Amino acid sequence: MTPGRFGDARRRRIGLLGGSFNPAHEGHRHVARRAMQALRLDEIWLMVSPGNPLKPVQGMAPLPERLASARRIADGRRIIATDIEARLGTRYTADTLAALRRRFRRARFAFVIGADNMVQLPRWKQWRAIARTVALGVLPRPGWTRRALAGRAAHVLAHHRRVPGGVLTESFAPHAAWCLVPAREHAASATAIRRAQAERSTGERRGP
Numbered sequence: 001m002t003p004g005r006f007g008d009a010r011r012r013r014i015g016l017l018g019g020s021f022n023p024a025h026e027g028h029r030h031v032a033r034r035a036m037q038a039l040r041l042d043e044i045w046l047m048v049s050p051g052n053p054l055k056p057v058q059g060m061a062p063l064p065e066r067l068a069s070a071r072r073i074a075d076g077r078r079i080i081a082t083d084i085e086a087r088l089g090t091r092y093t094a095d096t097l098a099a100l101r102r103r104f105r106r107a108r109f110a111f112v113i114g115a116d117n118m119v120q121l122p123r124w125k126q127w128r129a130i131a132r133t134v135a136l137g138v139l140p141r142p143g144w145t146r147r148a149l150a151g152r153a154a155h156v157l158a159h160h161r162r163v164p165g166g167v168l169t170e171s172f173a174p175h176a177a178w179c180l181v182p183a184r185e186h187a188a189s190a191t192a193i194r195r196a197q198a199e200r201s202t203g204e205r206r207g208p
């Protein structure tokens with residue numbers, strides 16, 4: 001199933017969990033569930049990136065493989081894996097959001113990120129415009145939560161921080177709101193999974 005079937009989305013509250021999903025893991029599922037509950041989302045899209053502009057191409061599995069991995073943690077009903085960015089021809093979040101707004105005119109979008117990406121946000125293309133126009137839900141992550149809350153983005157956006165239940169339900173025009181989503185920190189990471197896989201295959205090559 002893809003979000004294409006929601007072409008008629010009517011003021012649906014849609015969370016966008018953009019990511020590389022190289023591969024998808026339990027941390028993503030945890031983030032999706034907690035964000036859905038706290039932000040009162042109707043659905044959340046695991047939006048598999050054709051290529052994060054800030055990540056190296058080397059070591060990045062092909063998109064179909066990453067999409068298949070995201071599908072395995074989705075439920076196809078309210079948690080939906082999608083390659084919609086590849087189909088829209090966008091990879092920068094600012095461009096993706098503009099294209100999604102044109103295509104799903106009545107939907108309300110929230111962008112969901114882990115605390116590590118809140119730290120990195122000031123390096124994204126047009127990050128202030130992104131934060132001004134889309135609600136942001138930030139998930140705690142081991143080693144990153146405090147840094148995110150003390151970082152530049154949180155500082156610049158301090159006046160726009162709200163409680164999670166309101167960020168999408170209320171209107172905060174002319175500037176969107178953001179929140180820290182209450183959730184336990186989940187240690188899963190794609191880097192750790194790739195590292196463990198590499199160690200296993202090195203061990204297998206060496207033999208007993």
Ligand SMILES: Nc1ncnc2c1ncn2[C@@H]1O[C@H](COP(=O)(O)OP(=O)(O)OP(=O)(O)O)[C@@H](O)[C@H]1O
Nearest residue numbers: 019020021027113114117139141186188189190191
């Ligand atoms: N365990 C986690 N806790 C909180 N947020 C997470 C967690 N895992 C992933 N995320 C968030 O989900 C989004 C997609 O993450 P991504 O697919 O890059 O996984 P990752 O584990 O961070 O990958 P990598 O280690 O390769 O950078 C990002 O916003 C990331 O911050």
Ligand SMILES: O=C(O)c1ccc[n+]([C@@H]2O[C@H](COP(=O)([O-])O)[C@@H](O)[C@H]2O)c1
Nearest residue numbers: 018019020049052054092093094124125
């Ligand atoms: O738009 C940007 O400049 C930008 C820079 C870095 C990351 N992003 C987005 O951030 C999301 C998380 O990416 P990742 O690789 O950390 O999972 C994903 O949707 C990326 O497209 C976006």
